[in-house]
Amino acid sequence: MSNSLRELIDQSRKATEIIADESNQSTPNFSRRNFLAGVSTGSLVLMGKVASGRNSSESNLALANPSKVSAASFAPDLFVSIDSDGTVNALVHRSEMGTGIRTSLPRVLADELEVDWERVKIHQAKGDKKLGDQNTDGSNSIRFFFKTMRIAGATARTMLEKAAAIKWSVDAATCYAENHQIKHMGSNKSIDFGELVETAKSLDVPTPDSLKLKPRSKWKFIGKDAPITDMKEILTGKAVFGIDARMENQLFAVIARPPVVGGTVKSFDATQAKTIPGVVEVIELPRFKGAPMFQQLGGVAVCANSTWAAWQGRDALEIEWEAGENETYNSKEFAKELKATVNKPGVAMRSEGDAKSVIKNARKVISADYSVPHLSHAPMEPTCAVADVKTDAVGRVTSCHVLAATQNPQAVQQAVGPAMGVPNDDVLVNVTLLGSGFGRKSKPDYCVEAALLSRQLKRPVHVTWTREDDIKHDYYHAISAIHCEASVDDTGKPTAWLQRVAYPSIGSTFALGSDTPASWEAEMGHTDLPYSVPNLQLEVGKAKSHVRTGWLRAVCHIQQNFAVASFADELAVAAGRDQLEFLLDLLGKDRKIDLKAAKLANRGASPIEHPYDIERLKNVLRRVANNSNWVDRKSLPKGQGMGIACCRSFLGYTGHVIQVDVKKDGKLDISKVWCSIDSGTIVSPDRVHSQVEGAAIMGTSQARYGEITFKNGRAVQSNYDDYKVARMSDSPKEIFVDVVESSAAPAGVGETGIGSFAPALCNAIYAAIGKRFRDLPLKNHDLSWS
Amino acid sequence: MTLRATVVAIQNLTASKSMHRYSVMATINVNGKVLELKDVPDSTPLLWVLRDHLGLTGTKYGCGVSECGACTVHVDGEAIQSCITEVGDIGEANVVTIEGLSEDGSHPVQKAWAEHNVPQCGYCQVGQMMTAAALLKENNDPSDEEIEEGMWNICRCGTYPRIREAVKAAAKEMKK
Missing domain, CATH: 1.10.150.120 ([2Fe-2S]-binding domain)
Known part of the structure; x- marks a missing residue:
């Protein structure tokens, strides 16, 4: 998610935000202190217990410093505290959904603090804007907080060194930290961190710029692997995900939502539903107001004493819906409209030279249209949350606690606050583990549902989305069309490049009427075109959204890099040239793209720390070609082939080579995948490997099967049987990941591995059987050959 | 019989039964213990009995239609999908969940x-x-x-x- 999307969401929520008025308290019984209680201090396992019995001394501490675990601990920084027994408490404010972030960020802090890793305790933070950005999205966690964690660790270390110096009456410059002890140079004095806690607590906290950070050569944890923090809990079934979150006396809710976005309940009959044993209450939820944002979809909720009873009750409801204006939406027709849109002039987002007239006067022009349908996130764990809302005698909210699988607890505060009529900061949000997210769980409509139901029922309510709910009511990845056109010279080299994209903008979910791809969307694979072509024209076309459009892992790179890297392959084939050589030529000389001239926001990152470096892009391409023995591919028999693609995505660089084996009957085996990735400095190499492996599997799902269609405004698919995703048997047989060692600033990883996968796969299929597939997914095509 | 075939067989068996069987099973054998069930209709999928009634939340919901396998448990040693298996069909059989696969993650x-x-x-x-x-x-x-x-x-x-x-x-x- 780009910075500008953050701004957009910020603007849209500001309109609804309730501002705390301390002088004239609008919520009289509102005990702010108690209800901000710091469950931030509870580990995930603890959380369930803490949730029901909060303790006020803990809450006071949490207000002061979210990392502080007990009154006795030394807490020099928001993210770290040390207990008198030497236990180091590391606060993780980003959500764990499979990237390993609950291990990686504390490892950065621990490295700088020189701790014994066995003595680090990891705590999950509540939603708290003091901690900075908590939106675990956009492959930002390491990039945003690498330095913050180092400063936190160095702050504590420096103060412990000073405390030891005082204790020993020596110069602090002669004291140094090593493996959970402060040692003295020139003597054999050493002392455990725990024994310095009392002294360190009384010292002034040094300013960040006065700190001396460890040199890279002394790093012990950064760049080295460790098992993930939650390994044992995960493997023994004890890990707590959103679906497992429990509050005392909670009810379970399953909700019937309008089949068409924007629809409403005309009438409903709950008589049958109420006969289901275990059903306690049936409640109508109003529809969202204005743009959908993160508000509830509305519908009818059945609350019961078990998930299954609620589900049975939901199925027994008789509801008459008012479908609303989106009922006219049919995605098959819309795909045709998009194709027509990209075949007529649009609005130029980046323009260099005079592509239009060069193409007009060229002897040879090559063009192709590509498309990708709507996609659903379909995380293994559907969206789930439990909320406990308390009200006073006149129904005003006095406290609100949400425990959820969320990628962004601050977004939960921002969505639930207005719905409950309380300031955002007064919504206590705790975070469980996430059964993956892929962007779905940074949109907390499900948390609002839980809060609305809890307020009405005056007891905690847990909302579980069924898989059908998940597939039918998602914030879908946009359906898209991309037109690529190039004039080429006698050698097949492009002289001008014209490209148009059209897809509903994510902006439409936050601002009604938004109907054109935004610059930050276009910049994911379209306007950031890395090719060196003298004449460029990159345009966007209008597309209205008829569903909730949202970001899905890799976002617009999914469709835009698919087109851009497929088209390069088509040009190479037309030129009769080796694809690797052609691509390297097309990327041009080593250079840093002038971001300002190209009007690229670079995800808000500085061009010094994160330049758009063509040399690095060419490097991953060369490496992956080398690793895959690209030059020898000609010896493969018909039906087998290799494809290559590269991209810069989320500030990281990837190159993919994929080898396929297509049987005569069209059965596709993805035999091998090679990926080289350069994401700058790496904290946890094995987790980078696993993210890139996972991206290949998700890329496989998207390319082979991913397709949500809409008929009369209703999603046609409903579960994994008709929204197929890759299993082991149809995934790549082998995946080889090569992580470039780099001292550059950390870039994205989680989403970076997606962009060049699908085009490399389709390029490989073309090499194998001579058929070019431009409209994903592959399941709609005949891959047979003779 | 392959695992997949077993799943399909159970699915067919389940589909043939009434959706609303309310005779109530009193006990169930899970992880070597006999556990009491209170007011749980026989037609309830084993998955939700384990999770919501017995508090064994290690077993996960993923699809509810035996497509994803997240809810897999062992019944008399065989892997089955608890999301489509009615608790009434378990009878005296031994159910093993992740909580009982090993005591300490040592399987x-x-x-x-x-x-x-x-x-x-x-x-x-x-x-x-x-x-x-x-x-x-x-x-x-x-x-x-x-x-x-x-x-x-x-x-x-x-x-x-x-x-x-x-x-x-x-x-x-x-x-x-």
Whole structure:
């Protein structure tokens, strides 16, 4: 998610935000202190217990410093505290959904603090804007907080060194930290961190710029692997995900939502539903107001004493819906409209030279249209949350606690606050583990549902989305069309490049009427075109959204890099040239793209720390070609082939080579995948490997099967049987990941591995059987050959 | 019978029964203990009985239609999908969930999963391990093809390459 999307969401929520008025308290019984209680201090396992019995001394501490675990601990920084027994408490404010972030960020802090890793305790933070950005999205966690964690660790270390110096009456410059002890140079004095806690607590906290950070050569944890923090809990079934979150006396809710976005309940009959044993209450939820944002979809909720009873009750409801204006939406027709849109002039987002007239006067022009349908996130764990809302005698909210699988607890505060009529900061949000997210769980409509139901029922309510709910009511990845056109010279080299994209903008979910791809969307694979072509024209076309459009892992790179890297392959084939050589030529000389001239926001990152470096892009391409023995591919028999693609995505660089084996009957085996990735400095190499492996599997799902269609405004698919995703048997047989060692600033990883996968796969299929597939997914095509 | 065929057989069996069977099972054998069930209709899927009534939340919901395998448990040693298995069909059979696979995560499959750093988000891994444990009990030297056929569970994070290696490692360990 780009910075500008953050701004957009910020603007849209500001309109609804309730501002705390301390002088004239609008919520009289509102005990702010108690209800901000710091469950931030509870580990995930603890959380369930803490949730029901909060303790006020803990809450006071949490207000002061979210990392502080007990009154006795030394807490020099928001993210770290040390207990008198030497236990180091590391606060993780980003959500764990499979990237390993609950291990990686504390490892950065621990490295700088020189701790014994066995003595680090990891705590999950509540939603708290003091901690900075908590939106675990956009492959930002390491990039945003690498330095913050180092400063936190160095702050504590420096103060412990000073405390030891005082204790020993020596110069602090002669004291140094090593493996959970402060040692003295020139003597054999050493002392455990725990024994310095009392002294360190009384010292002034040094300013960040006065700190001396460890040199890279002394790093012990950064760049080295460790098992993930939650390994044992995960493997023994004890890990707590959103679906497992429990509050005392909670009810379970399953909700019937309008089949068409924007629809409403005309009438409903709950008589049958109420006969289901275990059903306690049936409640109508109003529809969202204005743009959908993160508000509830509305519908009818059945609350019961078990998930299954609620589900049975939901199925027994008789509801008459008012479908609303989106009922006219049919995605098959819309795909045709998009194709027509990209075949007529649009609005130029980046323009260099005079592509239009060069193409007009060229002897040879090559063009192709590509498309990708709507996609659903379909995380293994559907969206789930439990909320406990308390009200006073006149129904005003006095406290609100949400425990959820969320990628962004601050977004939960921002969505639930207005719905409950309380300031955002007064919504206590705790975070469980996430059964993956892929962007779905940074949109907390499900948390609002839980809060609305809890307020009405005056007891905690847990909302579980069924898989059908998940597939039918998602914030879908946009359906898209991309037109690529190039004039080429006698050698097949492009002289001008014209490209148009059209897809509903994510902006439409936050601002009604938004109907054109935004610059930050276009910049994911379209306007950031890395090719060196003298004449460029990159345009966007209008597309209205008829569903909730949202970001899905890799976002617009999914469709835009698919087109851009497929088209390069088509040009190479037309030129009769080796694809690797052609691509390297097309990327041009080593250079840093002038971001300002190209009007690229670079995800808000500085061009010094994160330049758009063509040399690095060419490097991953060369490496992956080398690793895959690209030059020898000609010896493969018909039906087998290799494809290559590269991209810069989320500030990281990837190159993919994929080898396929297509049987005569069209059965596709993805035999091998090679990926080289350069994401700058790496904290946890094995987790980078696993993210890139996972991206290949998700890329496989998207390319082979991913397709949500809409008929009369209703999603046609409903579960994994008709929204197929890759299993082991149809995934790549082998995946080889090569992580470039780099001292550059950390870039994205989680989403970076997606962009060049699908085009490399389709390029490989073309090499194998001579058929070019431009409209994903592959399941709609005949891959047979003779 | 392959695991898939077993699943289909159970599915057919389940489909033939009435949706609203309310005769109530009094007890169920889970992880070697006889547990009391209170007011649980026989038609309730075993998954929700384990999770909501018995508090054994290690077993996960993923699809509800036996497509993903996240809810896999063992019934008399065989891997079944608890989301489509009515609790009334369990009778006296022994149910083993992840909480009972081993006391401390020491089952060879769990150990292999840790060694290969298989989990990403971890949500589907319980089902994956229950499938793997049953597979290896039946066949302690599975070929690549047999692993692919047997390990049909969905993982959206994409841990399949690690699962494949971990199953092989666990097989080796179990043969010892």
